[in-house]
Amino acid sequence: MTKRLYIQDVATRDGFQIEAAFVPTEDKITLIDRLSHTGLAKIEVTSFTSPKAIPNLRDAEEVMRGIQRVPGVEYTVLVPNVRGCERALSCAVDEINLVMSASDTHGLANLRMTPEQSLAQFAEIIEVTRGSKVFINASLSTTFGCPFEGEVPENRVHELTERLLDLGVQGVTLCDTTGMADPAQVERICRESLQRWPEAVFTAHFHNTRGMGLANALAALHAGIDRFDASLGGLGGCPYAPGASGNICTEDLVHMFQRMGLDTGVNLDALLAAAATLPELIGHDVPGAILKAGTSERRYPKPKWMSEAQA
Numbered sequence: 001m002t003k004r005l006y007i008q009d010v011a012t013r014d015g016f017q018i019e020a021a022f023v024p025t026e027d028k029i030t031l032i033d034r035l036s037h038t039g040l041a042k043i044e045v046t047s048f049t050s051p052k053a054i055p056n057l058r059d060a061e062e063v064m065r066g067i068q069r070v071p072g073v074e075y076t077v078l079v080p081n082v083r084g085c086e087r088a089l090s091c092a093v094d095e096i097n098l099v100m101s102a103s104d105t106h107g108l109a110n111l112r113m114t115p116e117q118s119l120a121q122f123a124e125i126i127e128v129t130r131g132s133k134v135f136i137n138a139s140l141s142t143t144f145g146c147p148f149e150g151e152v153p154e155n156r157v158h159e160l161t162e163r164l165l166d167l168g169v170q171g172v173t174l175c176d177t178t179g180m181a182d183p184a185q186v187e188r189i190c191r192e193s194l195q196r197w198p199e200a201v202f203t204a205h206f207h208n209t210r211g212m213g214l215a216n217a218l219a220a221l222h223a224g225i226d227r228f229d230a231s232l233g234g235l236g237g238c239p240y241a242p243g244a245s246g247n248i249c250t251e252d253l254v255h256m257f258q259r260m261g262l263d264t265g266v267n268l269d270a271l272l273a274a275a276a277t278l279p280e281l282i283g284h285d286v287p288g289a290i291l292k293a294g295t296s297e298r299r300y301p302k303p304k305w306m307s308e309a310q311a
Helices: 011-018 025-036 060-066 082-090 104-111 115-129 154-167 183-196 213-223 250-259 268-275 278-282 304-310
Strands: 006-009 042-047 074-078 095-101 135-141 171-176 201-206 227-230
Touching: 006 250, 011 025, 011 042, 025 042, 025 060, 025 268, 042 060, 060 074, 060 082, 074 135, 082 095, 082 115, 095 104, 095 115, 104 115, 104 135, 115 135, 115 154, 135 154, 135 201, 154 171, 154 183, 171 183, 183 201, 183 213, 201 213, 213 250, 227 250, 250 268
Parallel strands: 006 042, 006 227, 042 074, 074 095, 095 135, 135 171, 171 201, 201 227
Antiparallel strands: none
């Protein structure tokens, strides 16, 4: 496989939204500016949601207007409703990301809306974007399973995908919200989605809740997916999904793909340097493995006794 893979970081939205402490606006801007120079294809900057709902992202406008735009990098934001869309458009975002659930219970817990209600609201939001050049993506939560209902029928996932595309959505992110997916399921759903809608842009979004995040990413790759969400340091998790933990780690994902000889366009050293700033920024350790262990190219000195014996 020689095609380019597109790595999309969600740490400053998906990661920061559930942190115990508010990350200062200037620190967010500094981190995003660093990420913009690592070769990432896309950065999910923030969410234009109510400050009461997600207080950690109450500075959405300030962050979006304060970052330095780097050519070739797309800057996307989560938009929950028409008002959020209007705020996002005023900041000249490249993409708006809509979010809905494939299961009724998670939709009500997370958004206070059923999938049907979400689709109706999406139609209103999309109407607001008419005449703009903004790309419209929809993230389909609980694609691979719901923490309340369990299995989500695959035909339900495909039905909702089709309805999203019929509304005018251009991209769909298939989300493993609480890390319930397995590689066989991932490959099956991703392959079917790509075959049914070859004109759509599909992204895979995995969490590492049960330790299968990178395995699921590899399964999605084998199915033909070339766009992957990940979070610097492995931060993240849905605040309204029991048992949710961090997203797959961006630097771990890039390391895996690069070890396989695949082109991510990302400078791993620069990415690791950015990840190294996270513990001080958020006040605790992060799950990322490569940040702790180093890349697989790392070498250690021989034991002292061995060196002396060879002398």
